[in-house]
Amino acid sequence: MNKALTPRPQMPMGALPAPFHDRIAAENVQHSWMNWNGYASPGVLDTAEFEYFAIRNQSTLFDISPMCKFRIKGPDAEAVMNRMVTRDVRRQKPGRVSYVIWCDEDGNVVDDGTLFRRSEDEFLLFCQEPQLLWIKDIAWGFDVEVTEATHDLAGFAFQGPTTAATLRDLKIKEIETMRPFDIRDIKIAGKKVMISRTGFTGDLGYELVMAPKDALAVWDAVYAAGQLRGVRIIGYEALEMARIEAGFLLPRVDFISSQTNLRVNRARNPFEIGLDWLVTFDKPHYNGKRALQRLAGVAPKRKLVAIEVSKDKAAHHALVYHRKTREVGFVTSALWSATTKRNIAYAWLEAPFGQEVKDDLWVEIYLQREIEWQRRMERVMIVERPFFVHPRRTVTPPLNF
Amino acid sequence: MKYDAIIVGAGHNGLTTAGFLARAGLKTLVIEKNDYVGGAAVSRELQPGWTYSNCSYVCSLLRPEIIRALELPKYGLQVIPYESGATFDSKGNYFNYSSDHDALRRELIRNNPEDADGYERYARAVMRQCKFIKPLLMRTAPDPTSFNPRDISELLYIGKRFYDLGEREMAETVRFWTMSIAEFLDQYIKSDLVKVHLAGSGIIGTGLGPYSPGTAYVLLHHYMGEVDGSIGAWGFSRGGMGSITKAMALSFQDAGGEIRTGSGIDQFIVKNGRVVGVALENGDEFYADTVVSGMDVRRTFIEHTEQKELPEDFVKGVKRYRFRGSSGKLNIALDGMPTFPAAPKDARFLKGDLHFLDGMEELERAYDDWKEGRWSASPYVDFLIPTQIDPTMAPPGKHYATIFVQYAPYELANGTWDDANREAFAKTVIDKISRHSPDFKNLIVHKEVRSPADIEREVGLTEGNIFQGELTFDQLLFNRPVPGYAQYRSPIKGLYMCGSSSHPGGGVMGAPGANAAREVLLDLGKKIDLGAAA
């Protein structure tokens, strides 16, 4: 028998434990887990509403380790990033984060993400979808090294009004001067941590990234320090509520990457999504630039709009009608916003609805009331995004609560 | 100076009316006697570093339509729900009420195996009554003696809702409105401890005991609120209840409104049966054809209106209207978190409302004391430490305790509410709490003690009645405050009422204020703007 024939490991199925799994599992009384990029991510630990209110009132920990993460390093790192995304990366200084999107040759959005400029020649890109090949294709011929860092970096979001006070208690002086989107390299519990004043909640908050071996020590230190200020571990459901209020979009929920759609007409460009503000033409050639220049001159065929709905039942999965009869679009994300006491949603509307025609729009909401289904037509108002951002998000130095 | 409208009293209802009038384009002035706005929804820093909710302390009833229409979140309002509560008995046991259904069932079974199912029946019965009454809150009560088409259609609306209940439920509803909370609970619950925990909402703020008819309705009044669709849930207003009125004031001022604090009104100025303005205690006079009073009905019409301007039957009605203060309040700054040896360490329910009672008899005895003109020797307390949830009201690690006390009489048999009596009252309450939390006393840094007389003097709530008048059937709906005058209008042309003395009553709800604004605007040929989304 050939001695070299030893069994090779078979890849595990399902969701693997993420770096903070044990800490989260200890508090997860609902045993609710979701699969996020192959990792077990908490859906809700005990009650989504109370976890949500901790985001708006105290402070919260949420594991972001399962995000896709890439390192782009080398003399041409800036040129490569600038060739990929629609913003001007040359204007992004080392130590700053920016929210970016990138497009295909037709000007359709591939993905969105946060771009961390670590130095003149090094970037980290965090996003929802695997992008290794996409970045490598763009980097072809440039003097740059592109590596996947998804499993080499652990991280958690630390969000809520008392986060700055907690970091103060931990003697992190750097936060006093950190403006939104600033990055600093700090130490917590003696471990190296990259901290940025960023987040998905529209509130005061930070994201902390560290090596997986240091992950638990950092988490434990922050969790312990946060006790006096009401820190709470939260799950995806709570974060989802805050992210809708804060006006952030979620790929695969509000739009779909032009690299994954089967049906060709599902791809969306930044003007349709309402991300025009991320597109600049005042920079050298980048992916999709020519197409975007053309698209900028024509009215979008459809638009993702922020809407407010009458009454208090969230318009999940609802269709949108004009004059209650003609179907003109559908809702992607919907929420009764507990902070603003408004019934909010995002919806895709076919032109001219939501653009020139904003009146007489309705959503059709189905409600199950003790088995019986009821159909309700509720009024739609086109409003501005975001629905909610607290001023404390940006005040520098940050407030204690 | 001449305004389109003047609101007297910057309680939350006055500010609600003011907000809607300003948004409808009226040049509006608010007059408040205190140096600060808020009435009984107020937050003050009496001890440096601590913010109290000096009167009201929890929020649930405030109508979401009002929060939205006046854009209160934009002006800083955040309502944060809390999860549970408990009643401790003197034998070392407790009942933990929890918003988590599973935990609640298990806890009910621990106290009495039958009560888990009994509680479900109880909750359903209350919810059914709630569903019936709730839509009436944001509507003007019809006048049953009127032939006005609007009154008739409102009566038909109520009649139809009532008829739709079916014969058996109709009988239930009629019974419910006049039943005592003890009687009502006896139908469903076995455990004394569970019963007395649930009974609390039936007696808060009222001069009635748990066996008095009408207390079942008072319980319903406390269930009528919601926090984000979670019916009956209660929460904290971040930064204290004053954040509500602060947000209302800012919203009003942003809409062009003007607020004058520091001098109350002396008289409504009436000419030829019509109000033309107000005269302040400091001698200032302001004029408007529309004047709305946020003060309670007795203060408005007996103390600040010349009697000759009013029809006699109306004055009689106002004089008959019952206040009967029955509640006191302690606000306490604590040096740390007190411990409760009967509870597990870090028990979640310590973050909610705590009570200390053995059973319904103890409550009834507490009520007997009040009838005799004494504060209860063993009072009902609604005790919360909001700083476990709200990080803004005390330094980290320090705490604020709000202690609502039932019963305390307005007039004491043994004298007046002087410092000695106030101190003795506080001692009774603190001693009772200390039996369950031995370190509580030693943690006290500062305390504010408020008797019904203090509440009357500071907030202007007559006899210290927290609802601006009892919530009994004879003083509800079309009877509130006086039959024939339940639609926010008074016998004097141009003079309206918007305080809790009017339908649907007290609590930090805002519904009287919004309803009054609707009526005022209607008379001016305008419409209230509850927002396109309402």
Ligand SMILES: Cc1cc2nc3c(=O)[nH]c(=O)nc-3n(C[C@H](O)[C@H](O)[C@H](O)COP(=O)(O)OP(=O)(O)OC[C@H]3O[C@@H](n4cnc5c(N)ncnc54)[C@H](O)[C@@H]3O)c2cc1C
């Ligand atoms: C101790 C206590 C605890 C309570 N707890 C709760 C609770 O937890 N939750 C809840 O929902 N409700 C609670 N309530 C009830 C609730 O606070 C009141 O029913 C409600 O705030 C009344 O609001 P209002 O606007 O109708 O009247 P008020 O708040 O009484 O406003 C009247 C205003 O008029 C002013 N005024 C009086 N006289 C004059 C004058 N001559 N000139 C000018 N201004 C004048 C007063 O200063 C005051 O600002 C509590 C009340 C008290 C007293």
